[in-house]
Amino acid sequence: xxxxxxxxxxxxxxxxxxxxxxxxxxxxxxxxxxxxxxxxxxxxxxxxxxxxxxxxxxxxxxxxxxxxxxxxxxxxxxxxxxxxxxxxxxxxxxxxxxxxxxxxxxxxxxxxxxxxxxxxxxxxxxxxxxxxxxxxxxxxxxxxxxxxxxxxxxxxxxxxxxxxxxxxxxxxxxxxxxxxxxxxxxxxxxxxxxxxxxxxxxxxxxxxxxxxxxxxxxxxxxxxxxxxxxxxxxxxxxxxxxxxxxxx
Amino acid sequence: xxxxxxxxxxxxxxxxxxxxxxxxxxxxxxxxxxxxxxxxxxxxxxxxxxxxxxxxxxxxxxxxxxxxxxxxxxxxxxxxxxxxxxxxxxxxxxxxxxxxxxxxxxxxxxxxxxxxxxxxxxxxxxxxxxxxxxxxxxxxxxxxxxxxxxxxxxxxxxxxxxxxxxxxxxxxxxxxxxxxxxxxxxxxxxxxxxxxxxxxxxxxxxxxxxxxxxxxxxxxxxxxxxxxxxxxxxxxxxxxxxxxxxxxxxxxxxxxxxxxxxxxxxxxxxxxxxxxxxxxxxxxxxxxxxxxxxxxxxxxxxxxxxxxxxxxxxxxxxx
Ligand SMILES: Cc1cc2nc3c(=O)[nH]c(=O)nc-3n(C[C@H](O)[C@H](O)[C@H](O)COP(=O)(O)OP(=O)(O)OC[C@H]3O[C@@H](n4cnc5c(N)ncnc54)[C@H](O)[C@@H]3O)c2cc1C
Ligand SMILES: Nc1ncnc2c1ncn2[C@@H]1O[C@H](COP(=O)(O)O)[C@@H](O)[C@H]1O
Numbered sequence: 001x002x003x004x005x006x007x008x009x010x011x012x013x014x015x016x017x018x019x020x021x022x023x024x025x026x027x028x029x030x031x032x033x034x035x036x037x038x039x040x041x042x043x044x045x046x047x048x049x050x051x052x053x054x055x056x057x058x059x060x061x062x063x064x065x066x067x068x069x070x071x072x073x074x075x076x077x078x079x080x081x082x083x084x085x086x087x088x089x090x091x092x093x094x095x096x097x098x099x100x101x102x103x104x105x106x107x108x109x110x111x112x113x114x115x116x117x118x119x120x121x122x123x124x125x126x127x128x129x130x131x132x133x134x135x136x137x138x139x140x141x142x143x144x145x146x147x148x149x150x151x152x153x154x155x156x157x158x159x160x161x162x163x164x165x166x167x168x169x170x171x172x173x174x175x176x177x178x179x180x181x182x183x184x185x186x187x188x189x190x191x192x193x194x195x196x197x198x199x200x201x202x203x204x205x206x207x208x209x210x211x212x213x214x215x216x217x218x219x220x221x222x223x224x225x226x227x228x229x230x231x232x233x234x235x236x237x238x239x240x241x242x243x244x245x246x247x248x
Numbered sequence: 249x250x251x252x253x254x255x256x257x258x259x260x261x262x263x264x265x266x267x268x269x270x271x272x273x274x275x276x277x278x279x280x281x282x283x284x285x286x287x288x289x290x291x292x293x294x295x296x297x298x299x300x301x302x303x304x305x306x307x308x309x310x311x312x313x314x315x316x317x318x319x320x321x322x323x324x325x326x327x328x329x330x331x332x333x334x335x336x337x338x339x340x341x342x343x344x345x346x347x348x349x350x351x352x353x354x355x356x357x358x359x360x361x362x363x364x365x366x367x368x369x370x371x372x373x374x375x376x377x378x379x380x381x382x383x384x385x386x387x388x389x390x391x392x393x394x395x396x397x398x399x400x401x402x403x404x405x406x407x408x409x410x411x412x413x414x415x416x417x418x419x420x421x422x423x424x425x426x427x428x429x430x431x432x433x434x435x436x437x438x439x440x441x442x443x444x445x446x447x448x449x450x451x452x453x454x455x456x457x458x459x460x461x462x463x464x465x466x467x468x469x470x471x472x473x474x475x476x477x478x479x480x481x482x483x484x485x486x487x488x489x490x491x492x493x494x495x496x497x498x499x500x501x502x503x504x505x506x507x508x509x510x511x512x513x514x515x516x517x518x519x520x521x522x523x524x525x526x527x528x529x530x531x532x533x534x535x536x537x538x539x540x541x542x543x544x545x546x547x548x549x550x551x552x553x554x555x556x557x558x559x560x561x562x563x564x565x566x567x
Contacts, residue, residue: 011381013494013495013513013514013517014513014514017381017384017385019385037494037495038495091359091389092350092360093353093354093359093360093393096350096354118381118382118494118495119380119381120362120380120387121362121363121379121380121381121382122360122362122363123346123350123362124349124350124353124360124362125350126350127347127348127349127350127351127354128350128351128353128354128360130351131322131350131351131353131354131355132354136426136427137318137319137351137427138427139318139343139346139347140343140347142488152430156343156489157316157343157344157432157434158342158343158344158440158441158442158443159434159435159436159438159440159442159443160432160433160434160435160489161432161433161434161489162429162431162432162433162434163429163430163431163432163433164427164428164429164430165427165428165430166426166427166428167426176488176491176495176496177488181482182482209392210392211358211359211391211392211393212359212360212361212389212390212391212392212393213389213390213392214387214388214389214390215375215388215389215390216387216388217380217385217386217387217388218377218385218386218387218388219384219385219386220383220384220385220386220520223538223539224541226527226537226538226540226541226542226543227541227542227543228542228543228544228545229542229543229544230544231544231545231546231547231550231551234544234551234554234555234558235558237526237542237544237555238555238558238559238562240542241503241524241526241542242562242566245503245523245524245541245542247445247446247502247503247523247524248446248470248503248562
């Protein structure tokens with residue numbers, strides 16, 4: 001089984017978000033970039049398939065050279081090869097078109113992406129990729145088993161979960177549950193040394209144009225002050241929620 | 249022409265977000281000088297959408313589609329868009345809406361904006377505002393393709409009545425194979441975080457799973473869903489499905505009550521599109537108070553039971 005894990009390179013969850021160039025660009029100053037958390041769960045599940053079922057695992061990112069340390073980290077965790085499509089990831093449609101070319105060239109059986117990235121939160125790329133390739137697609141995937149060409153996936157739904165049977169080629173939009181938090185791996189010294197020697201292929205982008213572009217960012221308006229209520233007088237809170245906020 | 253929407257229902261009844269999506273589409277249709285057409289799947293009363301401005305409803309009724317079937321639903325929506333000549337398609341940001349929207353976008357070769365929170369700033373060029381960086385910012389995105397797909401955030405635009413009489417027509421649609429639902433495990437007696445107007449959330453300050461009785465009781469009195477912080481689900485005190493925040497579920501309720509939660513940046517990111525936030529915490533320095541609308545510095549084990557008692561009285565008096 002050949003697995004491709006799609007990795008988006010995102011600001012660490014503790015990052016303060018700021019913009020430059022008249023609020024048109026994300027300010028990377030002082031920001032640490034990491035593997036998108038949803039993708040890290042997927043990568044860790046892929047490592048399980050590698051160790052238990054002899055799968056080959058490749059990772060891919062559509063981005064400029066600044067995302068290479070993130071790909072190297074994925075190699076240090078245990079992926080066999082990395083691919084970077086050299087382009088600015090402007091919008092989900094464009095990224096999905098680039099990934100579709102990578103999948104067609106590489107002949108992958110299973111493609112694991114994240115439910116959403118924590119930068120643009122579009123949750124667009126995995127579904128678009130599936131529709132472009134006409135492959136089976138399971139979103140918000142919290143469990144995945146593969147046996148030959150059949151697969152069983154668990155999907156989180158509002159208020160519960162659903163078990164699905166399907167077949168490869170398959171694309172999943174994964175999240176926590178594919179593996180648990182405690183299964184995540186921190187690369188060790190040996191992994192980091194080996195990652196330096198593993199292939200990281202840089203591919204040119206295909207000719208598709210951006211379908212969308214951000215014209216400007218805004219930050220939320222500063223919040224008003226909090227109204228404090230005396231713990232001895234919780235009735236006042238109910239009164240405020242009913243008469244002032246009008247939410248109960 | 250027309251603006252097309254997918255109006256989601258559950259066991260035949262429309263979800264509130266279905267009415268929000270229709271209201272929003274009516275706003276765009278007015279700006280573009282056109283009307284709203286809705287697609288429904290196995291809805292009991294499709295004509296209900298007229299109340300919010302749909303002048304036409306294309307109603308699918310097919311028992312084979314009673315289990316959600318992403319590809320089958322997406323085909324129906326894309327076909328309807330093509331038949332109606334709709335260049336803008338609006339879907340809800342529910343779990344199923346998020347599943348469908350990218351599929352519909354590819355079928356219509358449309359650029360997409362997710363988590364949209366306001367009417368387009370302009371329709372030519374088409375520029376729309378959405379939340380990005382897990383609610384830490386907004387982006388104005390220009391969609392360059394002829395067709396556009398929008399995912400509307402919950403509780404962002406609200407409900408706007410606009411009485412129209414909806415003409416209902418049948419739409420043929422088929423479930424698509426490839427994926428089969430083997431089993432569904434869904435609590436039907438509980439309000440889900442996705443649908444809830446009020447969410448009551450507990451953190452590590454509650455000390456242990458045995459203390460969740462009062463959280464559940466408070467939720468019950470309010471008709472609310474229960475949620476928790478990440479460490480609470482990581483330690484197995486509560487199920488993973490209750491974990492909210494940047495790496496858990498997003499919350500966009502009208503009221504969010506946080507009890508014994510410190511207010512870490514990752515937690516706040518996931519819940520700050522809730523309208524009104526109440527924080528109960530023993531530590532006056534807890535960062536959550538800076539993000540709250542109402543706060544009580546106090547011990548949850550003292551405050552929550554009193555709150556439950558007062559709420560019960562309030563309900564009796566306001567019944
Ligand atoms: C990559 C990453 C992603 C993350 N994603 C998320 C996420 O999605 N969601 C999330 O929640 N966290 C997330 N976190 C974790 C986050 O950083 C915090 O650790 C977590 O939110 C803290 O949970 P807490 O507030 O329940 O616990 P604590 O921070 O331990 O806070 C407990 C609070 O309870 C108060 N307290 C104690 N006793 C009482 C009492 N008797 N009555 C009232 N109050 C009391 C204390 O004053 C304290 O403020 C993430 C972290 C990382 C690194
Ligand atoms: N630039 C990118 N390169 C590779 N994979 C990506 C990229 N952007 C998004 N993805 C994948 O698509 C998922 C959803 O991203 P998004 O649609 O941006 O929310 C991510 O979790 C990744 O798995």
